[in-house]
Amino acid sequence: MPELPEVETTRRGIAPHIEQRRVKALRVRQPKLRWPVPAQLPQWIEGDCIQSVERRAKYLLLRFSRGTLILHLGMSGSLRIQPCNTEPGKHDHVDLELDSGQLLRLTDPRRFGAVLWQENGTVHPLLASLGPEPLDEAFDAAYLQRCCKGRRTAIKALIMNAEIVVGVGNIYANEALFRAGIDPRRAAGRIAAARLEKLVAAIKSVLAAAIEQGGTTLKDFVGGDGKPGYFKQALDVYGRGGEPCHQCGEPLSEIRLGQRSTVFCRQCQR
Missing domain, CATH: 1.10.8.50 (Helicase, Ruva Protein; domain 3)
Structure with a gap:
């Protein structure tokens, strides 16, 4: 399972390609991941810009104007930056198509990953009881x-x-x-x-x-x-x-x- 360094490595790898980019389309080929992908997700993020890419524990947080897209890689998931015309493979379940001509693709053979949503002003239950980050000063x-x-x-x-x-x-x-x-x-x-x-x-x-x-x-x-x-x-x-x-x-x-x-x-x- 990807742990904190792997998730942080992923964050650093994708952030320069997707921050301040508008999502032209969200394509969900397989909504049945560890938890169901919210059906309303396209209407919440299409046309909006990704303001920042952050990490909390092993979760990646893509900040939008009205909320946060929460991504988890599960046991074997990965995120890749690819051209928008790249044909999807068997385990390519979710694409965020960007105005740059690239897409952010979630590949997850075991389907233990997650694509969830957090409205502004709320804290998702998965994030609510987490302890401090190990590299922060609070952890001493x-x-x-x-x-x-x-x-x-x-x-x-x-x-x-x-x-x-x-x-x-x-x-x-x-x-x-x-x-x-x-x-x-x-x-x-x-x-x-x-x-x-x-x-x-x-x-x-x-x-x-x-x-x-x-x-x-x-x-x-x-x-x-x-x-x-x-x-x-x-x-x-x-x-x-x-x-x-x-x-x-x-x-x-x-x-x-x-x-x-x-x-x-x-x-x-x-």
Whole structure:
């Protein structure tokens, strides 16, 4: 599933092509995505300009004069900029045709993505309870310490909870915990403040590095320009169970934690 760096990479890739562009037509070939595409969507956005392209957690927000188009890439979705005369493929479900002669195309083989609408002055339920962005100043050691206080929840599960902090998906949780030297199974409430400060710094540095390298391509992800992400080459633990630790050389352990693959070093992470 595309995580925060992949979604941010997509945002940066498509924004220069679609901001301040008028939508000439919206074509929905398959309205049955994770949630139904609103039937009234064409009348809400056709003829209007895309004022800005923003990101909140793993959602892309296309701002219009009367509301916001919310896009989610699901498990295997991608957004591409293509000429308007490009023939659609089997899994090309939604097109925004622009006055530039280009279109923004949503491709989603598994149909777990979403195309939704938020009226101005309202907050969509999917966005209402989200925690702070991990790269914002609001996400700091003091905040994380408050969230962890008294909790028995494994620290990996806690930092993957979008109500605590958004966008720290499985890949980046594994990597940040390794950089911080923290065992992913450790109870959140039993981690010292100094170690939580190191974890916050690790989350920020891992996500920033992944964004700069275009995200992580493991199977399906490509950015808005159709190119894969290259952070996979920089992974220390994720997907490397049984291989030597980059720090101590001992084999990395791989377990299931919260139904997610979790890789860590028993020597380096405490």
